[in-house]
Amino acid sequence: MSALLRFDEVALHRGGRMLFEGLSFVLGAGEALHVAGPNGSGKSSLIRLAAGLLLAARGQVERSPLALADEHSALDRELPLGSALRFWGGSPDAALEALGIGHLSAIPVRLLSSGQQKKATLARVVASGAPLWLLDEPLNALDGDGLARLPAVIGAHRAGGGAVLAASHQPLPGEWRVLELHA
Numbered sequence: 001m002s003a004l005l006r007f008d009e010v011a012l013h014r015g016g017r018m019l020f021e022g023l024s025f026v027l028g029a030g031e032a033l034h035v036a037g038p039n040g041s042g043k044s045s046l047i048r049l050a051a052g053l054l055l056a057a058r059g060q061v062e063r064s065p066l067a068l069a070d071e072h073s074a075l076d077r078e079l080p081l082g083s084a085l086r087f088w089g090g091s092p093d094a095a096l097e098a099l100g101i102g103h104l105s106a107i108p109v110r111l112l113s114s115g116q117q118k119k120a121t122l123a124r125v126v127a128s129g130a131p132l133w134l135l136d137e138p139l140n141a142l143d144g145d146g147l148a149r150l151p152a153v154i155g156a157h158r159a160g161g162g163a164v165l166a167a168s169h170q171p172l173p174g175e176w177r178v179l180e181l182h183a
């Protein structure tokens with residue numbers, strides 16, 4: 001598959017209603033798609049569907065190996081941040097530096113602030129080496145430093161042939177195609 005993510009006539013039923021149907025798009029190497037829309041329109045659900053955590057009512061989803069950043073850090077709260085990231089394999093040092101949290105490597109995850117945990121979750125995605133990144137509300141809880149770093153992190157991933165699908169209720173920095181969902 002040359003596409004890293006492909007939705008073909010996808011319908012998703014959730015919470016007693018059809019969130020969307022007939023949804024088709026392709027995300028290729030270097031591409032980024034911003035899923036926008038009001039509260040409850042299905043942005044997070046679309047991300048979870050792309051991740052394989054929800055099943056489509058109709059249609060097909062094809063995906064490359066992926067890394068997901070949502071409200072769950074997926075990091076052991078009792079371990080120092082660096083060790084918790086190493087559980088997922090690879091070398092997280094460069095990812096920690098890219099997110100500006102290299103100095104927190106020895107701090108247990110449970111002691112990190114919410115913004116630091118958000119950066120740690122993003123560092124896990126960066127360190128994963130997965131070609132497809134799925135980011136649910138990536139700007140939430142980030143401070144000015146995090147907001148300033150994210151475009152470069154995403155830009156480097158795209159320049160390396162990766163793709164990004166991000167759900168956000170606010171504008172995302174950089175160049176994105178936009179998919180607008182409706183309530």
Ligand SMILES: Nc1ncnc2c1ncn2[C@@H]1O[C@H](COP(=O)(O)OP(=O)(O)OP(=O)(O)O)[C@@H](O)[C@H]1O
Pocket residue numbers: 014015016019037038039040041042043044045046169
């Ligand atoms: N676990 C669940 N079980 C049943 N319905 C759910 C569940 N999670 C979400 N929904 C419903 O699915 C719809 C879409 O929710 P979703 O969280 O995907 O929207 P969203 O666009 O991400 O919203 P927000 O901007 O508020 O985060 C809502 O109507 C919600 O009530």
